């Protein structure tokens with residue numbers, strides 16, 4: 288085997304190793320969150336559970352879709368602060384704008400009021416690309432320590448999945464969706 292080929296294979300393995308590190312250290316904590324949609328003025332179709340069931344076009348033949356009639360806010364309250372490196376949303380039909388705001392110390396109100404909660408705003412990423420049928424990514428310049436994610440959207444997009452990706456490996460223990468539901472809807 289030539290030196291050149293050995294170097295090439297070695298480099299490829301190095302790329303795999305680095306990629307492996309990235310894949311194992313990024314974790315989706317959205318399923319751990321208590322998820323809620325704002326109520327009262329905004330109407331939606333579908334189920335909140337569709338947002339974090341891991342199914343979206345490309346990996347599922349018939350994924351459930353959540354869709355605002357026009358605009359609305361989704362919130363994800365995490366059990367404890369984590370370093371959020373990226374929030375991404377799989378959108379379908381209906382181009383829309385998005386504003387993702389990251390809070391620390393915010394909590395869902397007992398009355399369901401959840402927009403712009405008390406707590407410290409740690410980051411805000413906007414997207415006005417109005418794309419459809421793909422992931423829309425929201426990345427802060429550096430990972431943000433937060434425990435509450437607010438997604439505000441205008442345009443009535445179809446939303447198939449929401450992922451909240453962290454760089455830490457064990458800050459949050461996975462919870463079952465049944466536990467989350469029972470915590471909020473009892």
Ligand SMILES: [Ca+2]
Pocket residue numbers: 336337338339340341342343350351447448449
């Ligand atoms: Ca889904």
